[in-house]
Each structure stands twice: as structure tokens, then as C-alpha cells.
Amino acid sequence: MLSCSVSGLFAQDGKAxxxxxxxxxAQVNDYKADVAMKFDLPGIKIKPMRGRVYYKRPDKFRIRxxxxxxxxxxxxxxxxxxxxxxxxxxTSLISGYETIDGKKCAVVxxxxxDPNLELVIGKFWISVKDPLIYMSEITTKENGTLxxxxxxxxxxxxxxxxxxxxxxxxxxxKIPKMLxxxxxxxxxxxxxxxxNTGEIYLLLSDYKINTKLKNEVFTGK
Amino acid sequence: xxxxxxxxxxxxxKTIKRPRSFIGFVVVAFVCIVLQAAMHSDGGxxxxxxxxxxxxxxxxxxKVMNGNLICFILLQTLIIQMPLLVALxxxxxxxxxxxxxxxxxxxxxxxxxxxIIVAKWIAGIIYTLLLLIWLGVIALFLSRAIFGADDxxxxxxxxxxxxxxxxLNWRFGGAFVIAFLSLxxxxxxxxxxxxxxxxSITPIVSTMAIVIIFTIIGMFDLPSxxxxxxxxxxxxxxxxxxxxxxxxxxxxxxxxxxILFVHILLLLGGSIYIFNKKDISA
Numbered sequence: 074m075l076s077c078s079v080s081g082l083f084a085q086d087g088k089a090x091x092x093x094x095x096x097x098x099a100q101v102n103d104y105k106a107d108v109a110m111k112f113d114l115p116g117i118k119i120k121p122m123r124g125r126v127y128y129k130r131p132d133k134f135r136i137r138x139x140x141x142x143x144x145x146x147x148x149x150x151x152x153x154x155x156x157x158x159x160x161x162x163x164t165s166l167i168s169g170y171e172t173i174d175g176k177k178c179a180v181v182x183x184x185x186x187d188p189n190l191e192l193v194i195g196k197f198w199i200s201v202k203d204p205l206i207y208m209s210e211i212t213t214k215e216n217g218t219l220x221x222x223x224x225x226x227x228x229x230x231x232x233x234x235x236x237x238x239x240x241x242x243x244x245x246x247k248i249p250k251m252l253x254x255x256x257x258x259x260x261x262x263x264x265x266x267x268x269n270t271g272e273i274y275l276l277l278s279d280y281k282i283n284t285k286l287k288n289e290v291f292t293g294k
Numbered sequence: 295x296x297x298x299x300x301x302x303x304x305x306x307x308k309t310i311k312r313p314r315s316f317i318g319f320v321v322v323a324f325v326c327i328v329l330q331a332a333m334h335s336d337g338g339x340x341x342x343x344x345x346x347x348x349x350x351x352x353x354x355x356x357k358v359m360n361g362n363l364i365c366f367i368l369l370q371t372l373i374i375q376m377p378l379l380v381a382l383x384x385x386x387x388x389x390x391x392x393x394x395x396x397x398x399x400x401x402x403x404x405x406x407x408x409x410i411i412v413a414k415w416i417a418g419i420i421y422t423l424l425l426l427i428w429l430g431v432i433a434l435f436l437s438r439a440i441f442g443a444d445d446x447x448x449x450x451x452x453x454x455x456x457x458x459x460x461x462l463n464w465r466f467g468g469a470f471v472i473a474f475l476s477l478x479x480x481x482x483x484x485x486x487x488x489x490x491x492x493x494s495i496t497p498i499v500s501t502m503a504i505v506i507i508f509t510i511i512g513m514f515d516l517p518s519x520x521x522x523x524x525x526x527x528x529x530x531x532x533x534x535x536x537x538x539x540x541x542x543x544x545x546x547x548x549x550x551x552x553i554l555f556v557h558i559l560l561l562l563g564g565s566i567y568i569f570n571k572k573d574i575s576a
Contacts, residue, residue, distance in 0.1 A: 114352070116453050116454060117348075117453060117454050117455075117456070118453050118454070118455040118456065118540050119455070119456040120456070120458060122458075136355065138355070138356075139459075140356055140444060140445040140456070140458055140459060141354065141355065141356035141357070141358060141444065141445040141447065141456050142354075142355050142356060142456075143348075143352045143353070143354060143355070144352065144353050144355060145351065145352065145353070146349070146350070146351055146352060146353045148353075215350075216350065216351055217351070241351050241352075242351065243351050243352075244347060244350060244351070271351075271352075
């Protein structure tokens with residue numbers, strides 16, 4: 074009886090926090106910002122690079138940069154807002170509280186109502202006072218678990234981070250021997266176990282919000 | 295010196311004007327254009343095969359199939375075939391003249407035998423250089439014109455490296471210089487064998503046989519081959535790829551270049567010695 078009422082209270086609180094988050098997101102119809110990207114991906118060497126990020130509600134997202142770079146297949150910067158906005162498609166409950174960056178955060182679990190959905194479970198660390206998502210953990214059937222860690226600054230009022238770290242589970246990148254350019258190299262001894270998570274860091278600055286971005290920005294070259 | 299220049303000029307003209315010299319240029323152009331056309335239509339599929347294990351979790355942004363990657367693939371493909379094209383011309387420089395008897399007319403000139411053999415060697419090296427420049431023009435500049443220039447994805451046994459487009463010109467330049475040194479060893483070897491043998495086909499076939507045998511020895515990862523592998527010129531012929539490592543192992547590249555250079559000096563020295571001692575009576 075007591076546990077039911079407590080979980081009911083937590084579920085209530087979870088929705089209230091998400092509602093506040095959605096209110097912040099609702100202020101942003103579109104934005105563009107400068108982005109500095111840094112990659113730490115197992116089996117991949119890529120230098121940091123700069124570009125420009127574009128977003129438009131509900132789910133248009135693009136990073137334009139000169140050169141080749143990598144983003145998670147399920148991009149959390151596009152998907153989280155869309156996921157949280159559909160409040161009728163999931164149940165939410167608070168499983169506990171943790172402190173992140175000195176802020177008390179509720180750990181809000183999101184469970185989709187439709188079992189056929191790709192999402193298995195979403196976990197969001199939302200600050201109780203002035204709600205913002207500081208951390209998230211999204212588990213999907215196909216792509217495993219994707220974690221984010223957000224840091225806020227001048228644009229916190231609109232729920233937009235200054236820095237975001239995306240951590241993703243990566244299967245070991247298998248390089249076909251016949252395609253490796255250095256076949257002359259004799260078998261090198263393994264330098265210890267390769268890590269199975271990769272991190273992508275995005276530093277966002279100079280946001281331009283609600284500038285009525287054209288759809289063409291998200292298509293073409 | 296003027297006398298040497300005249301001999302050299304004559305040798306260069308003779309080398310370039312021979313019909314077989316054009317075969318190399320035609321083959322390089324044909325292979326490049328066929329591969330470029332194939333990459334234009336099916337390149338995406340090939341890239342997809344390589345990156346498929348990555349694309350489960352990551353989405354690759356940017357133009358992977360671009361002129362720089364095509365050039366790299368072309369170099370990787372053609373550097374294996376180029377020794378044959380080089381040997382086809384340089385393996386006949388001396389033996390061809392011995393078999394036809396024209397060498398006797400050549401030796402009636404006041405120039406020393408050393409000057410004659412060195413002039414022939416330089417003519418062979420200039421041909422090799424022209425062939426590589428031709429390859430560079432078609433493989434790099436034509437590919438960039440068709441596919442555009444973007445970052446290069448370099449796949450080694452240890453990692454997939456993305457090399458920024460603006461960091462590539464010096465790497466390609468270095469790769470072509472190493473490729474030139476490598477092919478110069480082949481040219482010097484063919485020239486050396488051409489000095490020993492008096493048949494015009496045998497030096498060409500022998501050069502290719504040596505390249506193939508050394509390459510096979512270099513490919514097998516057997517401990518017994520580890521001792522000789524560092525001394526085989528074929529081991530260092532593919533050092534041009536090291537220009538695309540990050541960071542570039544300059545010490546290793548310079549060592550390879552030094553070994554290739556020593557091969558060239560020894561083979562040229564051998565050619566001069568044998569040609570000076572050779573009894574040309576035919």
C-alpha cells in the first residue's frame with residue numbers, strides 16, 4: 074500500500090519534471106550554433122574539427138562541417154526532445170536521486186507503452202530545482218545504450234547545453250586484412266583490450282535561436 | 295661534360311621514342327580511367343562494405359568517396375604493376391643494343407663506357423619519373439576533378455584514420471617521392487641485368503621474377519623470413535603508405551629511403567663495373 078503510493082508520487086513527480094523540460098524546449102523552434110567536435114572512438118583516429126549545428130522542431134538536425142566526421146546513429150540531440158514531447162507514449166517514474174555538479178537530480182525512468190518501439194528504456198537525470206537534463210541513458214533494441222552528459226551555461230533557460238558528451242557502445246571495428254593498407258607489417262602484439270565505448274564531445278557556442286531556419290539547410294550539400 | 299650531355303640527350307630521345315615506352319603511359323591511363331569509372335558507379339557499395347561494422351552505431355558524415363581516396367586506391371593498385379612497366383623499358387636499355395649490335399657503334403664514340411652506361415641509366419630514371427608524374431596527374435588531379443577533394447579515410451591494421459584534406463598534399467608528395475625511389479630501384483635492377491644479359495627479354499622477365507619472389511617472401515609472416523625481410527627492397531617499396539600514418543613515422547621512412555638509395559647505388563655501381571669489363575664482340 075505504502076510502496077504503491079510512493080511509486081505513484083514518484084511517477085507524478087517524473088511527469089512534472091518532464092513537463093518543465095518540455096516547456097523549455099517549446100521556447101526553441103529552431104537554432105543554429107558553432108560547434109567544436111572532439112572524438113574518442115576505439116579503432117578510429119580523427120582530429121578535432123569545427124562546424125555549425127542546425128536544429129528545427131520537431132526533429133530536423135544537422136551538423137555542417139568541412140570534412141568527414143562521425144555522429145551516433147541515434148543522435149540524442151535530435152531524439153531526446155522528440156521522445157520526451159510524446160508524453161502519452163510512455164510512463165515515467167523516479168527511481169532515486171543523485172547529485173551531479175552539485176545539483177540534486179531526480180533519476181527519471183521512461184518506459185514506452187508500446188513494446189514494439191525501438192526504445193527499451195530511457196533514463197534521465199533531471200535537476201529538481203530549475204529542471205534540466207544533466208545526464209541521460211537511452212537503451213534501444215538495435216544500438217545498445219547511449220549516454221549523454223550535458224553542461225549548461227548562458228542558454229540553460231532554454232534547455233540548450235554549452236557542452237555535451239555522448240558516450241556510445243561500440244562493437245570492435247573489424248578491419249578486413251585485405252583492405253588494410255599496411256599488410257607488410259607483421260602481426261603486432263595487442264596493446265591491451267580495446268575499449269568498447271566511444272565518446273563524442275560537442276562544444277556549442279554562439280547560439281542563434283528562433284531565426285526561422287529554412288528547411289534547405291537540412292538537405293543538400 | 296658537353297659530350298656526356300649529348301649522349302644523355304640521345305639516350306633520352308631513344309628511350310622515349312620507342313613504341314614500348316608508350317605502353318606504360320597507356321596502361322596507367324587505362325587502369326586509372328577504368329577504376330575511376332568503376333568507383334563512380336560502385337564505389338559507394340565498396341565503402342559500405344568497409345564501414346558496415348561501424349555503421350551499426352555511427353553515422354559517417356561527409357564525402358568518403360572522394361578524389362583523395364580514389365588516388366590512394368589507384369596508387370595501391372598501380373604501384374604493384376608499375377615495376378613491370380618500368381622493367382619493360384629499362385630492362386632493354388643495354389641488352390637491346392647488344393643483341394642488335396648497335397652497342398658497337400655506340401662504343402666508337404670518344405665517350406667512356408662509364409659515361410655511356412650512366413647516360414642510359416639516367417634515361418631509364420627519367421622515363422620512370424615521367425611515368426610517375428603521369429600517374430600523379432591522372433590518379434590525383436583527375437580524380438579530384440571528378441570526385442572532389444575531401445578528407446581521406448586510411449585503413450591500417452590498427453585503426454581507421456581520418457586525414458584532413460588540407461593535410462594531404464604533402465603526404466601525397468612524399469608518397470610519390472618514395473614511389474619514385476622504389477621504382478628507381480626496379481629500373482636500376484633491370485638496367486643491371488640488362489648489362490649482364492645479352493638477350494632483350496630475359497632482363498625484363500628476370501627483374502619481374504625477382505620482384506615477385508621478394509614480394510612473396512615479404513608477405514609471409516614467418517620467423518625464418520624475418521631476418522632477410524628488412525634487406526629486401528620490396529619490403530621498403532611500400533613505405534609510401536607510411537606517409538598516411540598518424541603520426542608519420544619519419545625515422546622509418548628515412549630508413550626505407552636510405553635502403554632503397556643504397557640498392558640504387560649498388561646496382562648502378564655493378565652496372566658500371568660489368569659494362570666496363572664486358573667483352574663486346576658481337
